[in-house]
Amino acid sequence: RLRKWQERIRTKDAGERNLQFALSEIDRMASALGVPRSVREVASVIYRRALDDDLIRGRSIEGVATAALYAACRKEGIPRSLEEISDVSRVERKEIGRTYRYISQELGLEMEPVDPKKYVPRFCSELQLSEEVQTKANEIIEETAEQGLLSGKSPTGYAAAAIYAASLLCNEKKTQREVADVAQVTEVTIRNRYQEQIEAMGIHG
Amino acid sequence: MVDPKETINIENVVASTGIGQELDLQSVAMDLEGADYDPEQFPGLVYRTQEPKSAALIFRSGKIVCTGAKSTDDVHESLRIVFDKLRDLQIQVDEDPEIVVQNIVTSADLGRNLNLNAIAIGLGLENIEYEPEQFPGLVYRLDDPDVVALLFGSGKLVITGGKKPEDAEEAVDKIVSRLEELGLLD
DNA sequence: AGCTTACTTTGTAAAGC
């Protein structure tokens, strides 16, 4: 029992020592992603909770830090895709996703599915598309999601297709390749989602 | 309306057993045609049966895992073939080794599209996992029967973790009534 | 633009690292 207690102290101390590193990593990645300070603070709180609940065992500090940041972005309403997150982390996408699902379950974060509309302002801004296109894309997402088209689909691909469709409708055309690049999805995915969406909207593309 | 229970199909059955005898897998690999054995990669020898189609993992301890069969009958038939193949190699195999079903994978169809977003909220975010960026299915864990269900937008689903076919039937019934009482199956 | 192949998720046993 004494041994177990000592071990607990040891791992706790190690965790506290590594906390510094984890927080600096969260800061580094958050800066690279250009997310506001509030997101870093939420990510830090999530990481601390994971540490207190001993969720880091068997996982890398960097993995939990990255997953905490991914969760924080979503909680703050400015989601980054796992692809974007893994671009600034040394942990691979698959591991970030796994770790995120684990801490999300264990900490009871009760994360809601990402709303594709949350990606519209940032993607449109990167593509230099007008407010009109953003509004149109949001309408497409809203209406087609209501018709049940969103189930099981990736939020980034869904948003990308709606933005592509909106850019056509507003005469500010962007190519599928351009939209695919900022959303980090393939043209094939945009094509597939786009076809479903315009059909559901009753638009003849 | 078709009863979703009638759409249940067993897709895979996993079972374990043992011949009650230790094995020299190196020599079994030499004599058994079609055997795949790479101890550096995995301690078990892989042997596939054609009819019924299955894959048997044979271990040094004499324990065997059979997977890929479409029914519990197929599991028994596949293992009967494996036992006879081993007997052909002059290996002692128990008379009727006990065969234990460890997992049954089933698919079914609820017959209508599902709004997974609404279902995620309705069943309770703390009771499900739904991450469409990572996988299109919603993961729903049941306590009784102790199985896991994967629900898809098409209304099709997968039930896994059960030990008997009735587990899948009970699970489908419970899922259907739960979704109905939440008004999510209309 | 297809078509093919392959990876994501779930559960499960086995022996060994």
Place this chain on the structure above:
DNA sequence: GCTTTAAAAAGTAAGCT
């Protein structure tokens, strides 16, 4: 925790013609 085996669901991706 990993390794291997099987099968389904549906989305996404990559390679080839």
